[in-house]
């Protein structure tokens with residue numbers, strides 16, 4: 132069809148421009164000094180991401196797909212890869228090991244100019260090979276990779292001192308747009324949680340190859356799994372509920388923690404959720420930019436280890452990936468839908484706290500229009516959700532040859548699936564097949580949890 136390639140090119144070019152704007156905005160949040168800070172011990176300094184986004188696009192699109200000549204092999208390598216230490220060895224580089232901001236910005240500008248010129252002149256034919264530039268998959272990857280890192284940068288914010296932010300960057304949670312029911316008043320109490328019975332049925336994981344829709348390698352192949360009946364909480368565990376666990380001595384009760392979780396808790400002397408602060412005047416939480424009195428009706432952000440300990444304390448457990456999938460997309464009629472609320476496109480003003488509307492969480496259940504067919508709230512938004520499922524390939528998995536390191540190295544039994552979305556997740560990741568994963572002792576990601584009952 133004449134015109135299709137042109138439409139695809141302009142659509143993808145517009146999406147790339149949008150994604151660049153999103154990540155450019157992040158780097159404006161920091162003072163120049165703070166760019167060389169490391170917000171999270173296990174991650175790179177922020178300056179790495181400034182170079183990484185362009186180096187990734189250059190290495191994938193510029194070099195591999197378009198075959199352009201390299202002009203700075205050192206930067207291409209320096210900024211190529213993020214880190215995910217599973218052996219406990221933390222990075223030890225110093226700020227002075229990294230190039231200056233101006234040098235990196237020059238590299239970035241040059242990459243963008245060269246890529247944009249080459250993309251403008253390249254062949255885009257959707258009828259040609261899959262996963263190549265021809266049908267836009269390489270560009271989809273560049274766009275989604277960049278948007279994923281927008282969230283990486285966002286979840287680093289609460290771990291930076293207030294002095295790290297540029298003037299005018301700081302936004303208090305109560306000044307952010309949100310649902311009418313939003314607010315972090317200490318008195319806000321959603322009341323006792325309802326448990327919703329989900330009858331036995333099926334859940335479709337993944338995406339059908341050849342369906343023409345973009346997905347990362349771990350989203351293939353489409354897999355239908357039977358799910359026995361179970362009962363699931365209608366909303367996530369709140370700070371208020373988790374505070375009861377803390378006050379009841381949950382962190383000190385060794386019987387609640389599994390072997391490796393216990394070792395992690397002891398080694399790091401973990402006594403409370405990572406964003407909580409205990410003061411003489413009570414509990415506070417560090418939000419993206421400022422500390423606020425503990426917002427009792429927000430979902431609690433914890434590691435999988437802490438979520439598991441809480442569930443055990445309650446005599447309950449965490450949902451599997453398939454259970455969460457069924458609660459989100461299944462219906463009492465036995466059909467499955469594209470999103471928890473139905474098949475209409477995600478609208479972050481109605482369906483949930485996602486898509487960069489807010490920096491911070493909102494009270495649980497504040498977007499009732501986003502409830503699933505079974506009446507389960509916040510399944511796409513207001514925090515990713517931990518599952519009890521080890522991140523593993525779906526049947527028929529084939530790694531992306533041009534990006535072999537995306538999923539396969541993490542099929543190591545040490546990473547667990549999280550599903551859903553946070554306030555700082557782009558709406559593109561709300562597709563049903565998208566899977567995310569982290570180590571159980573990583574408390575930094577915007578991840579919440581809920582409990583289930585059933586064998």
Ligand SMILES: [Fe+2]
Pocket residue numbers: 183187213276280
């Ligand atoms: Fe990356």
